[in-house]
Amino acid sequence: MKFYVTTPIYYINDLPHIGSAYTTIIADILAIWHRMKGDDTFFLTGLDENSVKTVQAAEAKGYKDIQKYTDEMAEKWKNAWQKLNLTYDDFIRTTEERHKKNVIKFFNKIYENGDIYKGVYEGLYCDGCEEFKLEKDAPDGVCPIHKKQLKKIKEENYYFKLSKYRDRILEHIEKNPDFIKPEKRRNEIISFLKQGLIDTSISRPGLKWGIDLPIDKDHKFWVWFDALINYLLPEKYWPPEVQLLGKDIARFHCITWIGMLMSAGYPLPKTMYVHGFFTVNGQKMSKSLGNAIDPISLSEKYTIDGIRYYMLRDISLGEDGDFSEVALKERINNEVVANYSNLFYRITSFIQKNYNGKLPSANYSEKENEILKQISSLVKRYESEMQEYELTKALSTAVEVSTIANKYIQENEPWKIIKENKEKAGSILNFGAQLLRTSVLLYYPFMPNSGKIACEALGIKPEWKDVEKPVLKEGHELKAVMLFKKIET
RNA sequence: AGCGAGGUGGGGAAGCUAGGUUAUCCCGGCGGGCUCAUAACCCGCAGACCGGUGGUUCAAAUCCACCCCUCGCUACCA
Numbered sequence: 114m115k116f117y118v119t120t121p122i123y124y125i126n127d128l129p130h131i132g133s134a135y136t137t138i139i140a141d142i143l144a145i146w147h148r149m150k151g152d153d154t155f156f157l158t159g160l161d162e163n164s165v166k167t168v169q170a171a172e173a174k175g176y177k178d179i180q181k182y183t184d185e186m187a188e189k190w191k192n193a194w195q196k197l198n199l200t201y202d203d204f205i206r207t208t209e210e211r212h213k214k215n216v217i218k219f220f221n222k223i224y225e226n227g228d229i230y231k232g233v234y235e236g237l238y239c240d241g242c243e244e245f246k247l248e249k250d251a252p253d254g255v256c257p258i259h260k261k262q263l264k265k266i267k268e269e270n271y272y273f274k275l276s277k278y279r280d281r282i283l284e285h286i287e288k289n290p291d292f293i294k295p296e297k298r299r300n301e302i303i304s305f306l307k308q309g310l311i312d313t314s315i316s317r318p319g320l321k322w323g324i325d326l327p328i329d330k331d332h333k334f335w336v337w338f339d340a341l342i343n344y345l346l347p348e349k350y351w352p353p354e355v356q357l358l359g360k361d362i363a364r365f366h367c368i369t370w371i372g373m374l375m376s377a378g379y380p381l382p383k384t385m386y387v388h389g390f391f392t393v394n395g396q397k398m399s400k401s402l403g404n405a406i407d408p409i410s411l412s413e414k415y416t417i418d419g420i421r422y423y424m425l426r427d428i429s430l431g432e433d434g435d436f437s438e439v440a441l442k443e444r445i446n447n448e449v450v451a452n453y454s455n456l457f458y459r460i461t462s463f464i465q466k467n468y469n470g471k472l473p474s475a476n477y478s479e480k481e482n483e484i485l486k487q488i489s490s491l492v493k494r495y496e497s498e499m500q501e502y503e504l505t506k507a508l509s510t511a512v513e514v515s516t517i518a519n520k521y522i523q524e525n526e527p528w529k530i531i532k533e534n535k536e537k538a539g540s541i542l543n544f545g546a547q548l549l550r551t552s553v554l555l556y557y558p559f560m561p562n563s564g565k566i567a568c569e570a571l572g573i574k575p576e577w578k579d580v581e582k583p584v585l586k587e588g589h590e591l592k593a594v595m596l597f598k599k600i601e602t
Numbered sequence: 603a604g605c606g607a608g609g610u611g612g613g614g615a616a617g618c619u620a621g622g623u624u625a626u627c628c629c630g631g632c633g634g635g636c637u638c639a640u641a642a643c644c645c646g647c648a649g650a651c652c653g654g655u656g657g658u659u660c661a662a663a664u665c666c667a668c669c670c671c672u673c674g675c676u677a678c679c680a
Contacts, residue, residue: 296606302675528636529637542638
């Protein structure tokens with residue numbers, strides 16, 4: 114089985130914020146899980162550098178050489194992702210030759226297919242903003258920012274015959290309930306399509322930055338057209354099993370991109386998953402409010418895994434959610450530390466102290482077999498939740514498993530038993546360690562950094578095979594490690 | 603305005619498609635147990651007339667009607 118997941122490619126007019134980190138982390142979780150299962154996995158992320166915004170940001174910061182600016186920003190983005198230990202397989206920049214080649218190739222296909230024509234774009238232009246305004250944003254034809262009369266400008270654009278594909282797109286979405294998730298986004302797209310579709314322009318004249326249109330040197334590709342094509346990069350993995358999107362860009366992906374692919378004759382992605390947005394401590398995140406969160410400094414304080422855990426645990430994937438530092442800290446202390454890390458330590462340190470770090474022999478009874486059955490059904494549930502991209506549910510299933518393990522240890526009181534019967538206590542610890550191994554693996558995609566340490570200490574590999582079974586053998590060596598520290602401040 | 607999603611104990615959610623014993627889970631609060639463990643772990647308790655009104659039914663959080671409230675989408679904004 115192969116698994117190909119994409120994130121949107123991000124604008125480089127600023128550094129990564131918590132929102133872009135969120136999307137990329139979701140992709141990372143999925144990629145890690147599929148790798149554990151042995152799937153041929155490919156995780157693509159990258160940067161959208163051909164936007165007019167790039168030029169504006171570069172100039173605002175005093176750069177004359179735009180390419181230099183993009184190179185520097187790209188380094189910063191890569192560094193940020195490395196600090197967060199994200200495991201992407203390739204990082205695409207739309208200023209790269211390999212991308213430009215793909216754009217041209219793609220364009221030629223739809224051009225030869227007769228889906229490109231020259232038309233006129235009419236719009237209200239503001240000299241101050243240097244951009245077109247929509248009528249709804251500019252009541253009375255006046256720019257809301259500059260209070261100036263907008264000019265009616267006509268310019269020639271090349272258009273893509275998107276409207277031609279409207280029926281096919283609609284049909285595809287209606288016939289494939291899993292194509293757009295969650296359902297609420299699917300409904301939105303369907304109702305949008307039912308209103309009808311107009312063609313979309315794909316080029317702009319007179320730009321100095323961007324990719325040249327092969328049929329007309331005076332035009333550059335409009336940034337959206339060029340950006341979407343990045344996903345085609347890993348040819349042998351096409352089509353993606355899932356493309357992750359923010360809700361603001363759902364329509365471009367679920368409609369325009371799909372129409373483009375139909376025209377060029379590519380198979381379609383299996384699922385477009387639209388996630389929600391964060392507010393920060395109840396407020397909308399924005400630069401002007403100055404409440405944008407830097408994921409790097411946050412991770413230094415709370416650990417990468419702590420943040421990953423919180424994001425998926427507290428915020429239902431697909432819904433909007435509030436990012437609160439208070440809640441973050443509570444989740445880490447009350448769940449990651451108290452439930453998981455504590456479980457890990459109480460079992461491993463007990464074995465280390467009393468059994469020289471070697472797994473004692475086991476003699477399971479009806480009670481243990483009952484629990485194994487329960488675990489096995491929870492693991493099945495986890496797998497189907499992961500498969501359906503219900504990551505929040507899958508994580509809470511993982512929590513259930515480690516709770517069962519804590520309960521088992523608690524009820525069987527090996528610290529008492531060991532005083533009279535070391536062998537019997539050993540059997541309890543043996544079973545506890547088996548449950549611990551399952552917990553570690555279920556948590557692994559969500560918290561891979563501590564997961565690595567946990568696997569090493571347990572002497573296991575992060576593999577999904579027999580995840581629900583008690584496969585650790587008598588005499589297996591393991592070490593006591595504290596995976597997380599309590600956040601005190 | 604149209605279309606869509608939702609309103610469930612202090613907070614966050616599940617249940618509702620196939621109506622039926624004490625409405626479930628997590629956090630928080632309170633009490634107890636345990637002491638292997640990072641005051642962690644385990645057990646118990648309090649707290650919800652399931653947005654409102656009316657209807658269908660032996661029986662509704664679950665079905666129907668109307669109403670109120672919140673949020674999202676309604677084209678070039680990653």
